[in-house]
Amino acid sequence: MRAATIDRAGAEAAGTLSVDSRGDALVVRLAGAWTLETALAVDAALRELAERQVRGATFDATAVTRLDSAGAWAIRRTAGRLERRGVSVEVAGLGEGLRAIFDKAALHDPTAAVEPPPRWSLLDQLEALGRRSSEGLRTGRSLLGLLGQVVVALGRVVLRPTRLRGTATVAQIEATGVTALPIVGLLCFLVGVVLAYMGALQLARFGAAVLTVNLVGISVLREIGILLTAIIVAGRSGSAFAAQIGTMKVNQEVDALETMGLSVVDVLVLPRVVALVIVLPALTVFADVAGLAGGAVICLFQLDLSTGQFLSQLAAGVTIWSFLVGLIKAPFFAVVIALVGCHNGLAVSGSAESVGRQTTRAVVESIFLVIVLNAIFAIAFAEIGI
Known part of the structure; x- marks a missing residue:
């Protein structure tokens, strides 16, 4: 039996390499700290070791105290060269944390066959469609379950109003409503301007430019005001709900609430739902006013209408139902946005990547459901003659 030892002198807890035949x-x-300095110091010895004519080699890393990617790669390189020559190699003794670093230093095998990209056949597409449909059904069932919990929690609040967390609800009203006024007002005003300008250009060809007032009034009050407001709130507040609750899930604050015997629905979900149900109708009224103001600017300056003429034409062209149709939709849209945001926040699995993924899903799903629900309302109101 013979042994060779290579030490990196002058450093505390230096990495060592001892070879027994x-x-x-x-x-x-292997012993000590296997870091970049150690890997450089024993590089020549490792290269010589990889050329030994043996049948088997065991790397005993029980005494390794530190390991970085350079040290792990140096060991991996030597073991890989031995394995390519048919030598049986075993690396033993690494702790759980060091083993994770060592595994990440796996060498890329350039001779490995590259798996060809999958070919999409009709069956593959049907399978993917079925999988997504099944996932959508599971998500819908989970949302309905959360809706049921919220309804039960609202019933308890009706019986005992003090159960509603007033401070949290007011804070959510401010965050989702008051701070959203500038962006909602600006966007709806600009959309009203564009709608009136483009409508006036087309209607002027038929000598009916004055009907631009009717076009703007009906469009903004029935559809544009509520739909644009809901989309803005979904992208702004729905994503905030998912990110806030998701971050609490990552920090195990949700688990702490459950450990203390508090209901997650009562503490986190219900205040957000109630706040958004209160806020969205108010934002819709504000959006309607802003959209009509944008249309009025174009009508006053491009069509040479006076303020009195604009208001008279608006009163003749729209009815109270034109305003109420948009307002009726607001609470339903609010419930959908709040539930989807909270549901995706509670679905976070515990990593930062999951927070981002669920936040994105919250925005996409809430906007999709709002548009679908708006289409259902439009058909329903048309069928009953409103």
């Missing part, structure tokens, strides 16, 4: 097998004992 046992017949046609090698036992390589």
Whole structure:
């Protein structure tokens, strides 16, 4: 039996390499801190070791105290060269944390066959469609379950109003409503301007430019005001709900609430739902006013209408139902946005990546459901003659 030891002198807890020959097998004992400095110091010895004519080699890393990617790669490189020559290699003794670093230093095998990209056949597409449909059904069932919990929580609040967390609800009203006024007003005003300008250009060809007032009034009050407001709130507040609750889930604050015997629905979900149900109708009224103001600017300056003429034409062209139709939709849209945001926040699995993924899903799903619900309302109101 013979042994060779290579030490990196002058450094505390330096990495060492000790090689014992046992017949046609090698036992390589590693100790100390295997970092970049150690890898550089023992590089020549590792290269010489990789050329040994043996049948087996065991790397004993029980005494390794530190390991970085450079040290792990140096060991991996030596073991890989031995394996390519048909030598049986085993790396033993690494702790759980060091083993994770060592595994990440796996060498890329350039000779490995590259798996061809999957070919999309009709069956593959049907399978993917079925999988997504099944996932959508599971998500819908989970949303309905959360809606049921919210309804039960609202019933308890009706019986005992003090159960509603007033401070949290007011804070959510401010965050989702008051701070959203500038962006909602600006966007709806600009949309009203564009709608009136483009409508006036087309209607002027038929000598009916004055009907631009009717076009703006009906469009803004029935559809544009509520739909644009809901989309803005979904992108702004729905994503905030998912990110806030998701971050609490990552920090185990949700688990702490459950441990203390508090209801997650009562503490986190219900205040957000109630706040958005209160806020969205108010934002819709504000959006309607802003959209009509944008249309009025174009009508006053491009069509040479006076303020009195604009208001008279608006009163003749729209009815109270034109305003109420948009307002009726607001609470339903609010419930959908709040539930989807909270549901995706509670679905976070515990990582920062999951927070981002669920936040994105919250925005996409809430906007999709708002548009679908708006289409259902439009058909329903048309069928009953409103």
